Amino acid sequence: MFIRNETFSSFIRNYPIITTIVVIHLILFLWINATLFTNGLFPFGDKILMYGVGQTGQIEAGEYWRLVTPIFLHQGTGHVLFNSISLILFGPALERMLGKGKFLLAYVAIGTLANIATTILTGTFYTHLGASGAIFGLFGIYLYMVWKRKDLIDWASAQMITVILVLGVVMTFIRPNINIAAHIFGLLFGFLFASPLLRHARPFYAIPNDNEIRFQPNRWKRRRFFSSEKLFRWIGWVFIMLVIIGILSRLF
Template sequence: MYLKPDNYRQYPGLYPMTLIILSLCLAVYILHSSPVFPKGLLYYNGAGVNLYIANGEWWRLITPIFLHISFSHFLFNCLAILLFGPLLERHLGSSLFAGFFLLTGLIANIATYLFMPLSYVHVGASNSIMGLLGFYLYASIFHKQPVPKQFETTIYTLAIFAVIMSLIEPNINLIGHFTGLVAGFILAPLFQKRSQQL
């Protein structure tokens, strides 16, 4: 839908940060699933465990973004990054895109830590993906780039679908998803303005 490179061989040059994020998710998933790698090592040391965060392991506010617990979880999130990442990276630039992706995920993970029980554990890039969707929602509502006019209906549909899935799926981090979406919406004009100054 948004991925329109003239040639897939140009993808690394056009969207390097999207490719890096996807590659990190893939590498972590392969290691996590590999029979030759210590089982559970990455999950044990990188998952967003609120109790461990409370004990000072603050890196767990970032590392869960790149961890996925199952192949379907990994595949769905990577497809979403592939869908939403390239156009936004081209619009913001690679550095700002990376900052936006990580910052919205961080804010959502902080909210998860603050509002969920200490026993709560979470992984996945979906909070950051909701941040990307929040940016597109802002751009669509206020008719800002980078959303082409013909894709506005798709954006609204995906946003509604994401909210519904967050409400009905029992294992989805509702706090994280909602916070990521709102953070993306609020931060969108700030990052857009910054991109215009560069």
């Protein structure tokens, strides 16, 4: 479920919601930082950050769009890359299983609810931004699969997501400057909403398409050794290893 077998172009075609969200992440990140480091050569980046960041006091004063906009904003390079790679790794199976509309609704709604929890539980001057609450919501949906919908997730994927989730929760409490409320409540809301979201879902490997995402016993016999599909698959493995190494390096 978490290893990509597609080419770059077929990934974009198969997962348009995830592709769009990642592009938004990168465009806004580059725009904000271009403004900060070029003395205004690229205008309005500072305004995007100023009016988009989550700020508890301003949300309480009625600026409710700040419950949504932080989901798409990042400032540090590691922050935007870690969240975007996590979405690329763990989002595609859910986009296929839930459908584009339901996946987008779940992602934004869970991220917004996580930010509402943050607003309720933090002080007036607390600020936050990042997609982590929404991404932990995806982990919550997978956690429900591991617990109640084993028909939707294979054993290896269940083991992998469990390890990543445990490390992610531990890292939430030991790293500085982490929005703990968004992580924990994102996970909780994803778990709570998983049952209705997955009501008509089919296993990822059982969903047909024209790019052979499904398992086929003879698929490797028909591939060239240096095919772009195989390269993209190895990139997927590298991404997963980087995520795990990044988590472990912050733990020890």
